Amino acid sequence: MIRALRNLLEGFFLEIGRFFTLLARTFAWTFRRPFDLAEWLRQMVKVGVDSTPVILLTAAFTGGVLALQTFSTLKRVHAEGYVGTLVALSMVRELGCVLAALVLAGRSGSAMGAELGTMRVTEQIDALEVLATDPVHFLVVPRVWATTIMLPLLVALGDAIGIVGGYVVSVVLLGANPVSYIDNTFRFMDLEDLTSGLVKAAVFGLLIALIGCQQGLYTRGGAEGVGRATTRAVVLAMMAVLIADFFLTKLLF
Amino acid sequence: MPTPAPLPRARDDEDSGLPLRPRAAGLAVPKISLRGVSKSFGGRIVLDAVDLDVLAGESLVVVGGSGTGKSVMLKHMIGLIRPDAGTVTVDGVDLATLGNREITDFRRRFGMAFQEGALFDSMTVEGNVAFPLRRAGWDRDRIRDRVAECLDLVHLEGAERKLPAELSGGMRRRVGLARAIALEPQILLLDEPTTGLDPVISAVVEDVVSELHGRLRLTMVAITHDMESAFRIANRIGMLHKGRVIALLPPEEFRRSPDARVQQFLRREAKGPLTED
Numbered sequence: 001m002i003r004a005l006r007n008l009l010e011g012f013f014l015e016i017g018r019f020f021t022l023l024a025r026t027f028a029w030t031f032r033r034p035f036d037l038a039e040w041l042r043q044m045v046k047v048g049v050d051s052t053p054v055i056l057l058t059a060a061f062t063g064g065v066l067a068l069q070t071f072s073t074l075k076r077v078h079a080e081g082y083v084g085t086l087v088a089l090s091m092v093r094e095l096g097c098v099l100a101a102l103v104l105a106g107r108s109g110s111a112m113g114a115e116l117g118t119m120r121v122t123e124q125i126d127a128l129e130v131l132a133t134d135p136v137h138f139l140v141v142p143r144v145w146a147t148t149i150m151l152p153l154l155v156a157l158g159d160a161i162g163i164v165g166g167y168v169v170s171v172v173l174l175g176a177n178p179v180s181y182i183d184n185t186f187r188f189m190d191l192e193d194l195t196s197g198l199v200k201a202a203v204f205g206l207l208i209a210l211i212g213c214q215q216g217l218y219t220r221g222g223a224e225g226v227g228r229a230t231t232r233a234v235v236l237a238m239m240a241v242l243i244a245d246f247f248l249t250k251l252l253f
Numbered sequence: 254m255p256t257p258a259p260l261p262r263a264r265d266d267e268d269s270g271l272p273l274r275p276r277a278a279g280l281a282v283p284k285i286s287l288r289g290v291s292k293s294f295g296g297r298i299v300l301d302a303v304d305l306d307v308l309a310g311e312s313l314v315v316v317g318g319s320g321t322g323k324s325v326m327l328k329h330m331i332g333l334i335r336p337d338a339g340t341v342t343v344d345g346v347d348l349a350t351l352g353n354r355e356i357t358d359f360r361r362r363f364g365m366a367f368q369e370g371a372l373f374d375s376m377t378v379e380g381n382v383a384f385p386l387r388r389a390g391w392d393r394d395r396i397r398d399r400v401a402e403c404l405d406l407v408h409l410e411g412a413e414r415k416l417p418a419e420l421s422g423g424m425r426r427r428v429g430l431a432r433a434i435a436l437e438p439q440i441l442l443l444d445e446p447t448t449g450l451d452p453v454i455s456a457v458v459e460d461v462v463s464e465l466h467g468r469l470r471l472t473m474v475a476i477t478h479d480m481e482s483a484f485r486i487a488n489r490i491g492m493l494h495k496g497r498v499i500a501l502l503p504p505e506e507f508r509r510s511p512d513a514r515v516q517q518f519l520r521r522e523a524k525g526p527l528t529e530d
Contacts, residue, residue, distance in 0.1 A: 131388065
């Protein structure tokens, strides 16, 4: 029992140590030549452009469900005119960034864990080192910054589509007044609501990519190890996103 | 696969200009030096206080059974693994004193060919061979010429556009070799260069390696358990057993070694001191 607890704690602190070491190395290598812009762009397309359909679909249905749920509740107190406000604020402050981050953790975080894990077990990462190329410089830096830059952009798009989803459900399906819906959507929204959601998205992007890369880089044990790294990349990134969300929300609002 | 053009067979020591006993000819300058290098993984001792000098310009082949620590030793030489105890010195520089960035730059003097090639899956053959050149800041035309030259050396001209997944094991191995020599390293490390290849392709790889060693005058360390290959490319042969160097001799002396463990290995006998230990 004590040994199991000790192993658990050791494992926890090892992961934390590796995470912060990788974070520091990523910052240090970001400003060192050569800058591989082609690889940065390739990763931005993989993480950002290729994830757009799934993020938009998630956002549209989330906005729609929010409208469905809140319309019936607010109608009981004759406040259905504020559905637009509720949907918009929920999307831009919280749901837009968290849901996009969870989707991206499943899609890109896992891909990073699997790709780097496979490279580790097939000695491709050793080969990089032998070819005088630091794996953090070549593999981690482009992935981390591509995700940190692209997730806020995806979230901005998702927020807009989520608000449209809420509008469609409220106005088209539930018969809300379109003019007052649009008016209430933006009346109570500050720029700060939007920017805080985007700041959170950037932090989530950093966490997802770093955790995915970390799990991949430290993969051990062939195909089974790659599977383990992929699962851990997703689970740990999702947990990190939810925990970071709490503290960032407390800090930003 | 294209028919390999005839190449000079593995040179004998006279052809290579390297004497059987480099020390005796005054070439005893250690390029790589291992002193008391020990390494354990999970409580299992893999290297046990290994002392070994690799002399400048020689071709050293380290043989030994599977799991005797050959790959681990090779990775120590290039700083991919750090020893638990002891020192690894290359050109007089203790690798333990180098930081992350310094060791990355220091490795430019090495080329290493991995057992399965370790080619980058996402790049073509050309992309793989060009990789170290691009990182070193070469211009496009120079890279193209050098890639063609390296692929020609390993008899893979015309394979530039292929992806690693489309190559046979032997071709992958040769692309890995082309990538390892692209920047004309001073030291070439080879991890099982011929293991698992058919005899003809093995001979091609051995010829390429021997020709490179003779032409570029580089220091070469290969690990293998293929004795035929070892005798064809080595100036000296070392044998590793249970994490220790138990023999280190020129090929002919190695063949005649009175050590029962060496003889069991050479004769491929199931019974003997290697399996009884």
